[in-house]
Amino acid sequence: xxxxxxxPAPDAPGDEISVPDRTLIRAIPENPMIQSQRSxxxxxxxxxxxxxxxxxxxKRGWRVTATQRTPSPDLARLASDALRIETADIDDDAGVxxxxxxxxAQHFDLIFVVAGxxxxxxxxxxxxxxxxxxxxxxxxAISPIRFAEAFLDRLxxxxxxxxxxxxxxxxxxxxxxxxxxxxxxxxxxNTLARSFExxxxxxxxxVLILHPGWVRTEMGGAEADxxxxxxxxxxxxxxxxxxxxxxxxxxxxxxxxxxW
Ligand SMILES: NC(=O)c1ccc[n+]([C@@H]2O[C@H](COP(=O)([O-])OP(=O)(O)OC[C@H]3O[C@@H](n4cnc5c(N)ncnc54)[C@H](OP(=O)(O)O)[C@@H]3O)[C@@H](O)[C@H]2O)c1
Numbered sequence: 001x002x003x004x005x006x007x008p009a010p011d012a013p014g015d016e017i018s019v020p021d022r023t024l025i026r027a028i029p030e031n032p033m034i035q036s037q038r039s040x041x042x043x044x045x046x047x048x049x050x051x052x053x054x055x056x057x058x059k060r061g062w063r064v065t066a067t068q069r070t071p072s073p074d075l076a077r078l079a080s081d082a083l084r085i086e087t088a089d090i091d092d093d094a095g096v097x098x099x100x101x102x103x104x105a106q107h108f109d110l111i112f113v114v115a116g117x118x119x120x121x122x123x124x125x126x127x128x129x130x131x132x133x134x135x136x137x138x139x140x141a142i143s144p145i146r147f148a149e150a151f152l153d154r155l156x157x158x159x160x161x162x163x164x165x166x167x168x169x170x171x172x173x174x175x176x177x178x179x180x181x182x183x184x185x186x187x188x189x190n191t192l193a194r195s196f197e198x199x200x201x202x203x204x205x206x207v208l209i210l211h212p213g214w215v216r217t218e219m220g221g222a223e224a225d226x227x228x229x230x231x232x233x234x235x236x237x238x239x240x241x242x243x244x245x246x247x248x249x250x251x252x253x254x255x256x257x258x259x260w
Contacts, residue, residue, distance in 0.1 A: 039063040039156070041108045043090060043147060044115025046072035048217035049164065052232035053114060058082055060236065062110075065103065090115050090143040091135075096150050103154065110239060111151050112162040113144040118219050121182040133181045140185035145192045148207075152200065158244035160206040163193050167211045167252065172259045190250060190260060197248035204246040210235060211252040 040057050044050040045066035051074055054066045058078060065084040068075055075085055088099040090113065117139045120128045148161045155161060168179055169186030190209055197207040212231040216224040234253030242249060250258045 037061060037063055038109040039106070040065070040110040040112060041103070041106075041151070041154070042066045043088070043111075043113045044164075045075055046070070047074060048114075048219065049212055049215060049228060049232060049235075050114035051075060051078075052228040053112065053235065054078060054083070056232045056236045057110075065106070065108070067099070090147050091139055093146065096147055100150055100154070107154050107156040107159075108151075109156050109159040109243065110162060111148065111155055111159070112164070112239075113147050114164045115144070116140045116164055116219070118179070118182045121179045123181075125180040125184075128181050136181050137185045137188060140182070141188035141192055144189060145196055148193075148196060152203075152205070155205075160208050160239065160243050160245070161196075162208040162210055162239060163189060165189050165193070165209045165211055165250065167258060169209075169211075170250075170259055194248045194260075201246075206242070206244050206246050207248040208239065208242055208245075209248060209250045210238065211250075211258060213253045 038061075040053075040062050042050055042054050042057070042064060045054045046068040050066070051072070054064050054075065055078055057064050058080065061082075063082045063084075065086060066075055066078075067086045067088045069087065069089050071087075079085075086099055086102065088095050090096060117136055119132055119136050121136075125133065144163050148163065152161070166182075166186045167173060168183040169188075169190045171187055174183065193207050193209050197205055212235055213226045214220055214224040215231045216222060216227050231253050234255075238251055238253060238255045241255065242251070250260060252258055
């Protein structure tokens, strides 16, 4: 059935890792020939989760290209031969095209669009000016998919496109309301991500739609459940286990499958 995303076949390679709920993640064994140094493009890495992901993948031996909108001192502090820092705004198609040109020689095992905004997220929809509401939708839903489309030719075989969604993007899990416009923007991202995957299904594209948990960042606030390190460690583990898995998979940072 079109909407079923089955677990990996029983004879798929790798060790089973049990995680809570319904998920069964298979760790993909390292192949030194093709996985000696993996590479990631992390988009929206000036601070918060993007910055934490850059740090985590560098520690795990990946080469990382990280993007910022304006110079980020925190990102600059991670400087190493394995890190390339680029500048791009995902809402700027010409800027994204220029980035694509600058990275012409590169292919990435992971292209992860982390960037997102939560402008006036606490206001009910009718209290948010139309232009503000539309901009949240553009940045959180339209721009990530346009970025994925623009960079799909830079995805290495066996790699994944990852998109930073949220559990708030789940329509069926919305029991409490709140964060109305932000929630809708992430639901739109989820829908567009599934359509993106379906459109590219013949190419076996792998799309990971990820919820990082409720995390103590500028967006998540000081009262959030978990710190950045816990979230990005979990996300990196989930990505390592799911890398290249065809289909569209909506998962949280512990590997749990989320309802759409
Ligand atoms: N924190 C949470 O609890 C939580 C929960 C669920 C989902 N998320 C999602 O996780 C992602 C990261 O959130 P965060 O908590 O790390 O938020 P954050 O600390 O506010 O960081 C947001 C990041 O997105 C970048 N960004 C925003 N608009 C951009 C644009 N148009 N082009 C390029 N970069 C842009 C920001 O760059 P600048 O520094 O230039 O502004 C910054 O690097 C977001 O997609 C968010 O929706 C977060």
